[in-house]
Amino acid sequence: MQRHEGKSFEVKAEQISKRYFRKTGAANCFFAVKPLSLTLEPGTVTVLCGRSGSGKTTLLHILAGLLRPTEGKVRLGETDIYSLPDKELSALRSRSVGIVPQSRSVLDILTVSENILLPQTLYKTKADRQSAEQWMDTLNILHLRDVRAGELSGGEVRRTAIARTLSMNPPIILADEPTGDLDDENTELVFRCFRQAAETHAAVLIVSHEADALKFADRAFRMDGGVMTELT
Amino acid sequence: MSMRQLPVQNLLRRPGRTMALAALTALLAFSVFGGSIVVMSLRQGLNSLESRLGADIIVVPSSAQSKVSFQNMLLQGTTGAFYMDADNLTRVREVEGVEIAAPQVFLASLKADCCSVKIQVIGFDPETDFFVRPWIGQSYSQELGKLDVVTGCKVEANVGENIRIYDERCKVVGKPAPTGTGLDTAVYCGMDTMKILLKAAETKGVSHKVTSDPDDDVISAIYVKVKDGYDISEVNSKIQGHTRKCSAVRTKSMLTDVSDSLAGISKTVTVLIAAIWALALVILLIAFAMIAGERKREFAVLRLLGSSRAMLIGLVLKESALCSLAGGVLGVLLASLIVFPFTTLIETKLGLPYLRPEISSVTLLGLTSLAATVMIGAAASAWTSFRLSRVDPGTVLREGN
Numbered sequence: 001m002q003r004h005e006g007k008s009f010e011v012k013a014e015q016i017s018k019r020y021f022r023k024t025g026a027a028n029c030f031f032a033v034k035p036l037s038l039t040l041e042p043g044t045v046t047v048l049c050g051r052s053g054s055g056k057t058t059l060l061h062i063l064a065g066l067l068r069p070t071e072g073k074v075r076l077g078e079t080d081i082y083s084l085p086d087k088e089l090s091a092l093r094s095r096s097v098g099i100v101p102q103s104r105s106v107l108d109i110l111t112v113s114e115n116i117l118l119p120q121t122l123y124k125t126k127a128d129r130q131s132a133e134q135w136m137d138t139l140n141i142l143h144l145r146d147v148r149a150g151e152l153s154g155g156e157v158r159r160t161a162i163a164r165t166l167s168m169n170p171p172i173i174l175a176d177e178p179t180g181d182l183d184d185e186n187t188e189l190v191f192r193c194f195r196q197a198a199e200t201h202a203a204v205l206i207v208s209h210e211a212d213a214l215k216f217a218d219r220a221f222r223m224d225g226g227v228m229t230e231l232t
Numbered sequence: 233m234s235m236r237q238l239p240v241q242n243l244l245r246r247p248g249r250t251m252a253l254a255a256l257t258a259l260l261a262f263s264v265f266g267g268s269i270v271v272m273s274l275r276q277g278l279n280s281l282e283s284r285l286g287a288d289i290i291v292v293p294s295s296a297q298s299k300v301s302f303q304n305m306l307l308q309g310t311t312g313a314f315y316m317d318a319d320n321l322t323r324v325r326e327v328e329g330v331e332i333a334a335p336q337v338f339l340a341s342l343k344a345d346c347c348s349v350k351i352q353v354i355g356f357d358p359e360t361d362f363f364v365r366p367w368i369g370q371s372y373s374q375e376l377g378k379l380d381v382v383t384g385c386k387v388e389a390n391v392g393e394n395i396r397i398y399d400e401r402c403k404v405v406g407k408p409a410p411t412g413t414g415l416d417t418a419v420y421c422g423m424d425t426m427k428i429l430l431k432a433a434e435t436k437g438v439s440h441k442v443t444s445d446p447d448d449d450v451i452s453a454i455y456v457k458v459k460d461g462y463d464i465s466e467v468n469s470k471i472q473g474h475t476r477k478c479s480a481v482r483t484k485s486m487l488t489d490v491s492d493s494l495a496g497i498s499k500t501v502t503v504l505i506a507a508i509w510a511l512a513l514v515i516l517l518i519a520f521a522m523i524a525g526e527r528k529r530e531f532a533v534l535r536l537l538g539s540s541r542a543m544l545i546g547l548v549l550k551e552s553a554l555c556s557l558a559g560g561v562l563g564v565l566l567a568s569l570i571v572f573p574f575t576t577l578i579e580t581k582l583g584l585p586y587l588r589p590e591i592s593s594v595t596l597l598g599l600t601s602l603a604a605t606v607m608i609g610a611a612a613s614a615w616t617s618f619r620l621s622r623v624d625p626g627t628v629l630r631e632g633n
């Protein structure tokens with residue numbers, strides 16, 4: 001399977017940080033992500049682990065163009081994404097960034113296959129049904145294709161979101177605890193799918209607690225209180 | 233499915249929510265369309281009555297309790313018969329400033345064997361008449377022969393058929409356009425025919441004599457046109473002084489009653505529509521605000537997948553406009569189903585001239601009501617669409633299910 005038609009991007013975060021204000025509590029201003037730099041290379045899988053509340057999701061959202069960092073820049077190839085107006089940033093996200101968020105991210109009234117083709121629907125690009133079906137098959141949800149997402153189990157919803165991301169065939173994949181509600185067998189399967197995406201030049205970042213994830217990783221990092229350190 | 237279908241699918245696959253919103257917007261369209269049609273019909277009825285009357289002054293016997301029963305006759309088509317001495321006509325013509333004085337004779341048929349319908353018969357003088365002729369001329373331009381009658385549109389008799397009035401067989405030769413007034417329920421004939429009918433009525437014991445002289449002519453009303461340059465109220469009081477047992481009424485003063493009640497009704501209807509709209513708008517705003525909370529995650533997902541804010545705003549506006557359009561069509565149809573078939577009921581309940589406006593104005597009003605409904609529906613969702621376009625996918629999608 002040839003991916004990206006030659007498009008491959010690296011994601012480069014330069015000295016990004018995120019400061020939050022809490023409405024209550026003693027220290028009402030704190031850094032969820034302390035200044036850090038990170039590059040996601042095409043063709044590699046990067047795994048990020050760390051305790052709950054350490055800032056993993058915050059970092060992932062900054063990389064995804066969903067959360068403007070307090071300081072620093074995120075470059076997608078040559079583009080400084082937070083300098084783009086909303087319309088262009090959105091279009092760029094739809095084209096280049098596949099995100100599997102930490103929580104439920106399907107539209108309940110749409111069927112599994114409609115959910116998977118939703119990104120193409122939004123931008124009226126030609127739906128790649130074949131690739132969608134392949135990924136559904138790989139992730140064992142093909143038999144659910146015409147079932148409304150509202151009727152799915154947590155693990156089925158998760159695999160739908162993963163199939164949607166992989167079917168978009170994006171040069172960048174950011175997955176936030178994608179195996180949180182999956183059994184061991186499916187966890188392994190999902191990691192293998194992401195590995196496969198990386199083999200075809202995607203830059204993949206997986207936030208995960210699973211020790212298994214490290215087996216598939218080219219690089220691994222640990223977050224702790226907003227500070228990221230590389231695991232060797 | 234395509235992006236164009238997404239709003240449609242969102243509506244179709246949430247039938248409960250869609251139906252509730254559509255019902256609210258249907259109420260908007262229903263009230264504004266139904267209410268406006270009633271007001272327009274009343275206005276049309278008044279216009280028609282005004283142009284029908286054409287007379288400046290009407291002289292009726294004082295026994296007719298002048299205004300009241302005459303007005304009822306004109307407006308509601310209640311039957312009435314009152315008479316005065318025919319030489320009052322000559323007297324009226326003698327008054328300076330009178331241009332034309334056209335007599336009419338009224339006769340009420342009976343609800344009995346001798347008559348096919350209980351109805352007001354109006355005899356007019358073709359020589360001087362300026363009141364009936366121009367109107368019935370549209371359906372019958374020749375002279376009315378002996379026992380020929382023209383019937384108002386609401387009389388149940390077709391052209392060519394006969395109707396019996398005091399055992400006289402009268403031939404229906406014309407049926408003019410509706411006026412929305414009591415004139416639609418009357419039967420019209422020439423003076424010759426009227427004389428025959430009066431005689432026939434007499435043999436049935438329905439007397440119309442004002443004196444004991446059997447050869448005395450009687451009339452019921454005189455329609456007066458005042459010459460240009462003369463003051464109508466002056467002529468009116470001169471007529472009053474010059475005639476006997478008559479009262480001269482200015483048609484204007486008769487119609488002010490009608491236009492006053494019309495103004496009252498239109499005001500009530502307007503206030504009612506405004507109240508319904510205000511209420512429905514508030515409910516719509518609340519409904520949309522509630523929906524906004526419920527749909528946060530949905531919009532966060534769309535955002536995540538690359539929808540721009542403008543696309544999300546467009547999606548909400550399209551959905552609400554579509555839903556309002558459906559509701560609007562429903563409301564207009566429902567109002568039509570109630571207002572048009574029950575025209576007669578509304579008319580008698582209001583006791584005012586009522587004439588359905590031209591189909592073109594009805595269509596225009598329908599389209600305007602629809603447009604207003606769609607706009608209000610979209611406007612009510614504007615704030616919601618803005619709020620939903622601002623959802624922070626980062627926050628929403630971080631939280632648990």
Ligand SMILES: Nc1ncnc2c1ncn2[C@@H]1O[C@H](COP(=O)(O)OP(=O)(O)OP(=O)(O)O)[C@@H](O)[C@H]1O
Binds near residue numbers: 053055058059
């Ligand atoms: N909008 C916000 N306002 C204030 N504080 C926030 C906000 N979002 C996140 N935080 C805080 O930032 C810290 C990092 O949150 P984040 O979601 O990145 O953690 P995480 O590592 O993904 O945790 P988990 O493993 O539980 O998902 C947390 O302490 C959280 O409470």
Ligand SMILES: [Mg+2]
Binds near residue numbers: 056057058102176
């Ligand atoms: Mg997290």
